[in-house]
Amino acid sequence: MSLHQNFIAGQWVGGEAIDNINPSNTNDVVGQYARATAEDAKNAIAAAKAAFPAWSRSGPAQRHAVLRKAADEITARKEELGRLLSREEGKTLAEGIGEATRAAQIFDFFAGEALRLTGEILPSVRPGVGVEITREAVGVVGLITPWNFPIAIPAWKMAPALCYGNTVVIKPADLTPACTWALVDILHRAGLPDGVLNLVMGKGSVVGQTILDSPDVDAVSFTGSVGTGSRVAEASVRHRRKFQLEMGGKNPLVVLDDADIDVAVDCAVNGAFFSTGQRCTASSRLIVTNGIHDKFVKAMIDRLGKLTIDDALKDGTHIGPVVDQSQLDQDVDYIAIGKDEGATLAFGGERLNRESPGFYLQPALFTETTNAMRINREEVFGPVAGVIRVKDYDEALAVANDTDFGLSAGICTQSLKYATDFKRNSEAGMVMVNLPTAGVDFHVPFGGRKGSSYGSREQGRYAAEFYTTVKTAYQSAG
Numbered sequence: 271m272s273l274h275q276n277f278i279a280g281q282w283v284g285g286e287a288i289d290n291i292n293p294s295n296t297n298d299v300v301g302q303y304a305r306a307t308a309e310d311a312k313n314a315i316a317a318a319k320a321a322f323p324a325w326s327r328s329g330p331a332q333r334h335a336v337l338r339k340a341a342d343e344i345t346a347r348k349e350e351l352g353r354l355l356s357r358e359e360g361k362t363l364a365e366g367i368g369e370a371t372r373a374a375q376i377f378d379f380f381a382g383e384a385l386r387l388t389g390e391i392l393p394s395v396r397p398g399v400g401v402e403i404t405r406e407a408v409g410v411v412g413l414i415t416p417w418n419f420p421i422a423i424p425a426w427k428m429a430p431a432l433c434y435g436n437t438v439v440i441k442p443a444d445l446t447p448a449c450t451w452a453l454v455d456i457l458h459r460a461g462l463p464d465g466v467l468n469l470v471m472g473k474g475s476v477v478g479q480t481i482l483d484s485p486d487v488d489a490v491s492f493t494g495s496v497g498t499g500s501r502v503a504e505a506s507v508r509h510r511r512k513f514q515l516e517m518g519g520k521n522p523l524v525v526l527d528d529a530d531i532d533v534a535v536d537c538a539v540n541g542a543f544f545s546t547g548q549r550c551t552a553s554s555r556l557i558v559t560n561g562i563h564d565k566f567v568k569a570m571i572d573r574l575g576k577l578t579i580d581d582a583l584k585d586g587t588h589i590g591p592v593v594d595q596s597q598l599d600q601d602v603d604y605i606a607i608g609k610d611e612g613a614t615l616a617f618g619g620e621r622l623n624r625e626s627p628g629f630y631l632q633p634a635l636f637t638e639t640t641n642a643m644r645i646n647r648e649e650v651f652g653p654v655a656g657v658i659r660v661k662d663y664d665e666a667l668a669v670a671n672d673t674d675f676g677l678s679a680g681i682c683t684q685s686l687k688y689a690t691d692f693k694r695n696s697e698a699g700m701v702m703v704n705l706p707t708a709g710v711d712f713h714v715p716f717g718g719r720k721g722s723s724y725g726s727r728e729q730g731r732y733a734a735e736f737y738t739t740v741k742t743a744y745q746s747a748g
């Protein structure tokens with residue numbers, strides 16, 4: 271089996287070979303990937319620093335051409351890349367191909383943005399003086415990404431970073447390096463100059479920490495856990511660098527008495543359990559008003575009973591495995607915690623055996639939960655959701671907002687009044703009406719409030735805020 275190497279200063283560089291294991295079938299090795307050392311990470315940062323002056327001055331046409339070519343290749347290979355993704359992460363093949371398609375769309379979008387760089391010209395308050403406001407690249411950016419969206423998240427960080435003229439050191443999650451490796455290979459062949467994009471795979475505690483500790487990294491964009499996000503923040507403040515954090519969620523889906531029951535169940539099943547619940551936008555709190563509560567729970571149990579949990583690559587699978595043993599242990603622990611707290615396990619929560627050895631878990635639906643329970647306050651990051659019974663819309667909104675997080679929030683209702691009020695008063699960065707809390711567009715801002723996010727938004731035109739720095743230039747006519 272050939273070794274997928276790190277990519278530093280335009281060269282493929284070896285390292286300790288690590289097996290990338292398929293969570294649907296632990297006998298299946300997806301490939302061998304080289305674990306970088308701290309020294310490799312330092313070399314990658316030095317290469318990115320050396321490449322910055324030329325790349326930051328490269329024209330829009332060059333950046334457009336590279337990003338456009340990458341988008342075309344990802345589109346042409348979306349089935350293959352989607353399969354690779356599903357094999358290394360465990361989301362279903364449809365979800366994997368969907369995510370690969372999304373990565374192509376992101377590169378396509380930022381290829382266009384490279385041609386749309388703008389500034390402003392203003393008259394100064396002083397006669398005879400002009401003012402120009404422009405955006406410039408920030409410098410070397412460190413991108414630290416998680417395992418749950420192994421192609422979309424690296425894409426939505428790399429594409430804007432490169433589009434606006436930054437050079438990049440990317441460290442994907444140790445569990446899922448294959449998709450980022452494929453993207454880096456594609457971008458390299460699409461014509462990026464040496465050193466502009468560097469890949470260092472390996473452990474966060476070694477490679478990620480080296481990025482955080484380097485004075486030569488000018489900005490860090492991170493997606494992952496709250497704990498690691500705090501480390502990124504502390505190190506970045508120490509180095510007075512820009513940083514951006516996307517962390518957890520405890521996203522509410524409110525279901526009101528007047529909701530269309532089929533829409534509500536679709537939203538809840540998709541939002542809570544698809545992608546094995548491993549989404550920071552997952553609806554883990556289902557807040558349901560009294561009048562529809564029992565009907566909703568019955569319909570949920572009925573629907574969950576019809577779902578197939580199996581190998582991510584098999585036809586007909588609705589939910590693939592959990593990503594690895596340690597995440598499975600965390601999910602199972604939280605299911606035990608929910609029971610201990612007095613919640614009723616209305617469906618699932620059992621470990622499942624399938625033809626191939628994998629980390630299979632039945633979706634778990636708790637009822638009779640309170641918003642104070644740990645299962646409703648802490649991010650489980652698995653196929654586990656709790657139903658919270660409330661008396662009316664006002665209580666539903668209060669419970670929805672009573673959380674340390676604020677990424678995504680949804681409501682199912684046919685009432686324009688309540689939908690409008692929820693959009694206005696929900697303390698979340700993204701609000702969904704009659705749609706799942708998870709599953710977002712690629713061309714509009716993504717991010718949250720409170721403990722979920724820090725810094726400016728990712729994606730769409732709003733990404734420019736993070737990946738550029740503003741310059742105000744004054745010039746006298748004299």
Ligand SMILES: NC(=O)C1=CN([C@@H]2O[C@H](COP(=O)(O)OP(=O)(O)OC[C@H]3O[C@@H](n4cnc5c(N)ncnc54)[C@H](OP(=O)(O)O)[C@@H]3O)[C@@H](O)[C@H]2O)C=CC1
Pocket residue numbers: 414415416417418441442443444445472473474475477478479482493494495496497498499501516517518519549550597600649650651
């Ligand atoms: N908001 C989200 O999208 C995500 C949230 N999570 C939450 O986090 C929990 C744990 O998942 P986990 O993957 O361990 O999350 P982490 O926050 O540990 O991982 C995210 C990324 O940060 C890296 N990292 C870890 N330690 C450091 C460090 N000291 N310095 C720099 N980078 C570091 C990881 O490296 P590596 O893992 O390769 O060692 C990975 O690339 C999940 O159960 C879930 O609750 C997880 C993933 C995504």
Ligand SMILES: O=C(O)CCC(=O)C(=O)O
Pocket residue numbers: 418419493548549550551552707708709710
């Ligand atoms: O819901 C989505 O489409 C994106 C979610 C996400 O980025 C995440 O869970 O990390």
